[in-house]
Each structure stands twice: as C-alpha cells, then as structure tokens.
Amino acid sequence: MNFPTDTSKERLKKLDDKKPPSLPIAMGLTDRAGPLPKTHVLERGELSNPASEVLPGFPTTLAGKTQTGSIEAVSTSTGRRLALARWIASPDNPLTARVIVNRIWQQHFGRGIVGTASDFGVRGERPTHPELLDWLAIRFVEDGWSLKRMHKLMLMSETYQQSSQDSKDPENRLLGRMNRLRLEGEAVRDTLLAIGGRLNATAGGPGVVLPDLTAASGGSRPVAVSPDPRDHVRSSVYLFSRRNLRNPFLEAFDLPDSNLSCSRRERSTTAPQALALLNANEATTAAKALAERLMTEAKTEEERIEKAYRIVLGRFPTETEQKRAAAFLSDSQLNELCRALLNLNEFVYVD
Numbered sequence: 001m002n003f004p005t006d007t008s009k010e011r012l013k014k015l016d017d018k019k020p021p022s023l024p025i026a027m028g029l030t031d032r033a034g035p036l037p038k039t040h041v042l043e044r045g046e047l048s049n050p051a052s053e054v055l056p057g058f059p060t061t062l063a064g065k066t067q068t069g070s071i072e073a074v075s076t077s078t079g080r081r082l083a084l085a086r087w088i089a090s091p092d093n094p095l096t097a098r099v100i101v102n103r104i105w106q107q108h109f110g111r112g113i114v115g116t117a118s119d120f121g122v123r124g125e126r127p128t129h130p131e132l133l134d135w136l137a138i139r140f141v142e143d144g145w146s147l148k149r150m151h152k153l154m155l156m157s158e159t160y161q162q163s164s165q166d167s168k169d170p171e172n173r174l175l176g177r178m179n180r181l182r183l184e185g186e187a188v189r190d191t192l193l194a195i196g197g198r199l200n201a202t203a204g205g206p207g208v209v210l211p212d213l214t215a216a217s218g219g220s221r222p223v224a225v226s227p228d229p230r231d232h233v234r235s236s237v238y239l240f241s242r243r244n245l246r247n248p249f250l251e252a253f254d255l256p257d258s259n260l261s262c263s264r265r266e267r268s269t270t271a272p273q274a275l276a277l278l279n280a281n282e283a284t285t286a287a288k289a290l291a292e293r294l295m296t297e298a299k300t301e302e303e304r305i306e307k308a309y310r311i312v313l314g315r316f317p318t319e320t321e322q323k324r325a326a327a328f329l330s331d332s333q334l335n336e337l338c339r340a341l342l343n344l345n346e347f348v349y350v351d
Contacts, residue, residue: 038053039053039054040052040053040054041053041054056080058087089145091141094134094137095120097137097138097140097141097145098114098120098133098134098137099117099120100137100140100145100147100150101133101136101137101140101150102114102117102127102133103117104147104150104151104154105136105154106264108151108154108155108160109154109159109160109175109178109179109181110179110181110267111172111179112264113127113128113129113130113132113133114126114127114128114133115128116263117263117264118261118263128173128174128175129175136150136153139153159175159178160178161178162176162177162178163177163178163351164177164178164179164180164351165177178351180349180350180351181267181349181350182253182267182269182348182349182350183253183348183349183350184253184254184265185236185247185249185250185251185252185253185254185255186236186237186239186250187236188253188348189236189249189250189282190235190236191347192282192283192285192286192342193233193286195286195289195290195293195311195312196285196286196287196288196289196290196292196293197289197293198233198285198286198289199233199234199235200230200231200233200234200235201235202230202234205238207238207239207240207241208226208231208232208234208238208239208240209223209224209225209226209240210225210226210232210239210240210247211225211232212247212248212249212281213225213239213240213245213247223240223242223245236250241258242258243258243259244258244259248280249276249280249282252270252272252273252275252276252280253273253276254266254267254268273348274343277342277343277347277348278339278343283339283342284339286338286342287335287336287338287339287342288335288338290308290311290312290335290338291333291334291335291337291338293311294307294308294334294338295334301326301329302322302326304334305317305322305325305326305329305337306322308325308337308338308341309321309341312338312341312342312344312347313341313344313346313347325337328340
C-alpha cells in the first residue's frame with residue numbers, strides 16, 4: 001500500500017490554495033455530539049479534588065416561577081443554550097426588557113432612565129422614573145419585542161419633542177425639556193454624504209475599507225481598499241472595523257475604544273471636531289457636492305441660499321441670514337457657503 005509522502009500540514013496547505021478567494025467564512029458554535037463532561041465542585045479549588053456534581057440550571061434567586069424545573073434536552077442538542085435564551089427573553093423576566101428600553105431611551109435622550117446602562121444591580125444608579133421604565137418594558141413585551149415600535153413610541157412622545165431651552169433642572173432629571181445632543185460621528189459622516197446626494201443606500205454585503213483607513217493603519221496588518229468607489233460612500237454601519245485600526249474622521253467625534261465595552265458614548269466639544277468639519281476630506285467633498293446639487297436644482301442665487309439652508313439645517317433662512325449669505329457669495333464661491341453651513345452648531349446638534 002502506498003501512502004502519501006507529504007506531511008499533514010502540506011496537504012492542508014494544498015487544500016487551502018484550492019478554496020475560492022471569495023468564499024465567505026463564518027465563525028459559529030455548535031453543540032457537541034454525545035454526553036457532555038460532568039462538572040464538579042472542586043475542593044479548595046484544586047482540579048484533582050472533585051466533590052459533588054453540579055447540574056445545569058438557573059440561579060435560584062433569579063429563576064422565577066416558570067424556570068424552576070430541569071432543562072429538557074432536544075433531539076439535536078443538550079438544550080442548555082436554548083433554555084437559557086428562552087429564560088433571558090421570557091415575558092416573566094422583566095430585567096431583559098427593562099435593560100433594552102433603557103438603552104433605547106439613552107440613545108434618544110442622552111441619558112437613560114437608569115444612568116448606569118450596564119449595571120442594574122445594587123451598585124448601579126436608581127431609576128429617575130421607575131414607573132415609566134416598567135411601563136415601557138411591559139409595552140415592549142406586549143408589542144412582540146419590536147425595537148421599531150419602541151423607537152417610534154419614544155420619538156413621537158411629547159417628551160422627545162420638547163424644546164432644549166434651559167430650565168431650573170440642570171441635569172434634566174425631571175424630563176422638563178429635551179437634552180441637547182450632538183450627533184455621533186457615524187451620523188455626521190452619513191449626513192455629509194446625504195446632503196450632496198452621494199450616499200449609497202445599498203443594504204448588506206461585506207465591510208467597506210476606505211482609502212483613509214488604510215493610510216491610518218500604521219503598524220497594524222494592512223487591509224485592501226474596497227475596489228468599487230461606490231462602496232466608499234456607503235452608510236457608516238458598513239465600514240470595516242478593527243480594534244487597532246481607527247478612522248481619523250470618526251475619531252474626532254468620540255469614536256469609542258473598540259478594545260473596551262462601551263455602554264454609553266461620550267459627547268465632547270473639542271477643537272479637532274471644528275477642524276474636521278472645516279478641513280477634512282469628508283467635509284470639503286460634501287460642500288462641493290452640495291454646491292453642484294444647488295446649481296442644478298435652483299435657478300437663482302436666492303433660491304440656492306434658501307435650498308442650502310433647508311438641506312443642511314432643515315429650515316428656511318431668516319431675512320438677516322439671507323442677506324448675509326448673499327453678501328458672502330459676492331466675494332466667495334457657493335461651496336464655501338455650504339462649508340460654512342456645515343460648521344454651524346445646528347448641523348451637528350439635535351435641538
């Protein structure tokens with residue numbers, strides 16, 4: 001009998017070379033076949049001194065009435081992870097729904113009803129409006145755990161639609177006004193693409209690697225730039241992300257550290273943010289694209305000024321702003337006016 005002379009590693013290498021280059025790779029977990037190894041309490045923490053066996057189950061203080069029994073196995077697995085998932089997302093487990101609606105509230109209002117979004121325990125903050133939190137959690141479950149419906153409920157509430165004018169409650173714990181929030185860096189980038197009509201709304205597909213990302217890679221492993229230029233103007237949710245590879249534009253707008261868990265994004269006001277909106281390629285390109293759009297869609301200078309305000313700020317210019325913009329255009333180009341509008345607080349802040 002003849003056996004192959006090449007080693008196992010060499011044979012695997014040959015098989016790897018035959019794989020299609022575009023074959024997607026997915027990482028996943030599956031239940032192992034056969035019985036799982038037993039778990040024991042270790043006397044004095046020593047692996048060589050196993051004591052009583054520990055069976056799978058739920059913490060008795062958290063299990064609830066419906067989860068006190070044993071975990072039933074299903075035909076294809078032990079059933080442990082399925083039982084855990086059902087327990088976490090059970091209507092009888094109010095904690096999951098409360099945590100989710102608190103995160104959504106934090107996203108829209110800047111601060112959650114519970115200020116410590118990742119800590120609902122004894123060391124976390126007490127909810128400022130416990131009845132509201134419970135009502136939202138119940139409504140969330142009754143609506144079939146629909147995130148879309150919960151977003152709509154909050155955004156259409158009178159609380160969200162309040163003015164952000166100052167009041168006698170500096171921290172706004174009584175929700176007497178709307179918190180003034182700056183957009184996240186990804187939203188700023190997407191808006192810059194959208195106002196010039198450049199945003200590629202294609203959904204799905206692999207992550208997009210921008211040329212600027214490769215230039216900023218430094219000592220990290222190189223990544224290939226996405227070859228199709230149309231991919232470079234896709235929504236920021238599709239941008240390629242790596243823990244040690246930072247996007248320079250998003251970095252200025254408080255991009256979280258990918259090496260750490262981030263329960264709440266910080267919102268700062270710094271000079272690099274103003275410099276990015278003045279000089280970054282994303283801002284200058286957006287200003288030129290908007291100017292070209294205005295030249296196409298508006299016939300007169302007055303119409304272009306009015307349309308520029310409506311696109312960038314979502315409102316009509318005042319009489320004073322109209323006159324100032326006209327005077328500015330007597331000495332400057334239209335794209336410079338567009339760039340000036342992009343640097344107004346109204347553009348990056350939700351009032």
